[in-house]
Amino acid sequence: MSDADKSDTTDVPNPFLPSPDDIQHWASVIGRAQQMMLEYALSQTNDGKTTATVMFDPSTWLENPATQMWAQQSSKMWDQGVAFWTSLATLNPMTPPAPDTATKDRRFADPDWASNPVFAMIRQTYGLLTEQMLATTRQLDGLDPAARAKMEFAAKSIADAMAPTNLALTNPEVIKRAVETRGESLLKGLQHMLTDLSRGQLSHVDPDAFEVGVNIATTPGKVIHETELYQLIQYTPTTKEVLRVPLLIFPPWINRFYILDLNPAKSFVAWAVEQGLSVFMVSWKSADASMKDVVWDDYIAAQIDAIDTVRAALDVPAVHTIGYCVAGTTLAATLAILAAKGEAERVKSVTFFTAQVDFEQAGDLKMFVDDSYLALLEQLSAPGYLDGRYMAATFNSLRGRDLIWNYVVSNYLLGNDYPPFDLLYWNGDTTNLPAKWHRQYLLDLYRDNRMVIPNSLSACGTPIDLRKIETPAYIQAGREDHIAPLASVWRLMNNLSGPKTFLLAGSGHIAGVVNPPAAGKYQYWTGDSKAATLDEFVASASETKGSWWPHWIDWISAQDDKRIAVKGARIPGKGAKKAIEDAPGRYVKQR
Template sequence: MAEDAKLPTLEDMQHWTWVMGRAQQLMMESGIPTAPSDLPAMPTAIPPIPGLTDPATLKRTENFWADSLNLWQRFLDPAKASDHVESPDHARDKRFKDPAWRENPVFDWIRQSYFLISDHMMQGIDALHGVDEKQKEQIRFAMRGFLEAMSPSNFAATNPVVLEKTIETRGENLLKGLQNMLADLGKGQLTHTDPNAFEVGRNLAMTPGKVVHRTDLYELIQYSPTTDKVLAVPVVIFPPWINRFYILDLTPEKSFIRWAVEQGITVFMVSWKSADASLSHIVWDDYIAAQIETVDVIRDTLDVPSVHAIGYCVAGTTLAATLAVLAARGEAEKVKSATFFTAQVDFTRAGELLNFIDDEQLETIAKLSPDGFLDGRYMALTFNMLRGRDLIWNYVTNNYLLGEDYTPFDLLHWNGDTTNLPAKWHLSYLSDLYRDNLLVKPGALSAGGTPIDLTKVKTPAYIQAGKDDHIAPVESVFEITRHFGGPVKFLLAGSGHIAGVVNPPTQGKYQYWSNPDRVETLAEFIAGATETKGSWWPDWIGWLHDQDDATVSATGARLPGEGKLKAIGDAPGEYVRAR
């Protein structure tokens, strides 16, 4: 034994015994067993897997062992290690940003071994034969999720940062992390931010306004003007009912609604009700009917012929169908223009969410909805899995293993504020649109007895997509330009599904690309696009003025509750608070 090595003292042993005992007590109090029981028998043989015993696969196996040998040689011989050039992706991996992962030879070897195994497993999937591309992508997605879960950064014994913190705090980090984990298990949802830092109406969704209309499905909020003059044509916003509306009314400095009001716009917002058993009958037709009803209610209360409409994500998909229904009924003039935030109508290239759409998974969703609605926590888990490294395992490491406090973050608070979905509608949406792509087939779908044909839509449209959007990929969003028959303006914003939309001009973040030419493909758009630094919101407001620049005094019905619609209550209303 080395001279500087010390045996643990009795006090040390007593302390660590207490740590383990306290951890066991916490798990017992939560009802979680501390030891496995009734484990299934292990299979006696592994069935052969096509594509794993052919010469090409054996060659990949040979390459794997050769790379493993090279890794060992680098580990044992510092001279060889200095010659090794790490791939950029590995070098930038935030899971291993702490210097201890490289400075300590053992943890450097663990890190590089993980990369080696991960790379070869993914290469093996790419080389599979006899598997169609959709199945291969599903396997690739599942393997990527498995590898992210198996990262050495996710385990205390193989994470040098966690080990150091454990020694430093004498195990307090693990106990605090265990409490965090048990709390999440108790509520059935991963926590991303300080749950007490934000509250709707206190420091979120604070733009002044009134609820002026309410149905069993939605509330309609009208916001108070802050300018003497406003555009004659009002704006109505349809947010996705998969989340709460206040993603567009976060803290005041990030609020799209507050900014739009300050630009002299009369803004209405739909706040959808989180589904319960009373909404089990709701189908897509009901959301389309609600959008049409909202347009008519606003036209009547303000005595205007038309409105500008905005649809975000799934509500944008629905807005496209609504425009088609209005066109078929000869009522297209009710909507002066339509703006789409990261919305899809053609789901051929709908991204990784397609990996969750097959008959077996649709059957599972049906079983999860015995009372006619899907618990929003399931959808939250699905979206988290799309970015598991950032939205799951990052928090496992920081808050479960390191025992760190949750950081206040308004966007993540909204992300965890889930809504339930009507099961009948949700299943038909996944099967009719994601699986069968019926929306772009003229007449394949109808609403209220009216066939839907997107090619009949002539309404001027502003289509925004996010460059890094993983929920509505830019390649998919761009397809709207192929199906509408009217003038369209496509704009590509920096960042993704949320930050690409919620990007106030005052923050000076990101950029956007525009191209005035009529193009046939996304590649042509990008090739001729001009990049502009900062927010795309000013570009949109300029486009809106181009559609109709007339203004009126912000008096009478432009003041919430002063027109035909009387105020029911203050914004943000009741539905956004319902759980």
């Protein structure tokens, strides 16, 4: 071989070998990742642990045998998943069958899932395995409906967790992002993950993007009343006249009240004020150890106290009420008690936002009321309250693909910046629950469905019989609600005795409620509210595009359309009830 030939072969760089600069850079990336993990580990030593970290340290709760088994199986499943998808990724490329274009799955939106033979094969193999697992679950013999529902839920959860998109080595988008950013995306994602581990909670948004009372929950008002369980907010009117009958809203204490006051464009509170309503909002206190003995009776008594406080403050005989989710369930019990005591006239009307009283068809949440789950809850609630992050994890698991794995990929694998999304901030702003009340609620309502059995339950010394409720009721349900399913909410129609109006809103538990007219989104259906069944109602229903809020305000006005001038007590703090502090108050900011 001539010298020229030798030169030609030695001077041409091998395209498959990284350059020295590349080797040095990636070594630096690995070193920085190790440093980040070391710093995190040091911050978790006993001397430096925060309360939140201790609470979410597996050593504090994995003593439960059921939890140990779950953890072991999950770890084994994850290891097997990594090995399986990695082995597929190393196979020689081959031409797979044409991908199923009829199925639209956002997880596989990257073009390489269809055009790259290896990734196309991984995707189709995953689809076949998932279909087989779900089919096998559905065909199992000897299972009662509840057990079968648990098996199907578990199968779907495992399938979502095992998706090849959840692993960096088998997600083409993650690989390309890592190459494009020279590893910076992986480091950023690792930082996101370590921060979440420190917080004990999966983040959907930057926790510092919003501040309650500054750029979220900003409708002007005053806290005019306060107890150990709640604060009462009165909002500042924006019209010269208001409806004589005020509106009192009871949000669920599982979440913060400001889901109804996210920002001026989305705020139900601000919109209701603009319609000429005197609006009051209950802001529940997040539970702490001092509330270990709080039970359902206390929340019912608090609702009655709030009703009477507003009546006295404005010198009116009655109030309109709204109960959202669990607060709506409780409001039904409150109305039954008032009716039994001959005091039903204190409430002019009741509106139920996605609320249930009959839990026979309560959906996937019924799977979380078996003995093993209740035993785990008791262990987690040792301080006398359940940390709200556990409840958030439970609700997120109902839509694990969207609310867990989607963010694992986006936040941790791709290293994306967090979106400044107020709804997701609210979703992560958890509240703690009194342990005794929470257990009572799961047992008496979700498991034993006692609320619809007349006089089976009592509160505040009075038996609960929903048939006694004759208060005019507006019942709103979400067509795609997975927390309070449509069929379950409909059961309210069977248990109340007064005039009832049923409205079916597009979307689900949150977007179906928080749908301002200006947004021009979704739709709603109205029909024969005297229909004997939900199917009959749906058959009679007609669709209207947009928000259902205008339909509701027309219904409210039909109950009593008399208006009065805004003066005196109609202005927060100007009546007998003096202002304690500005809205949104202290309780909503407590963690």
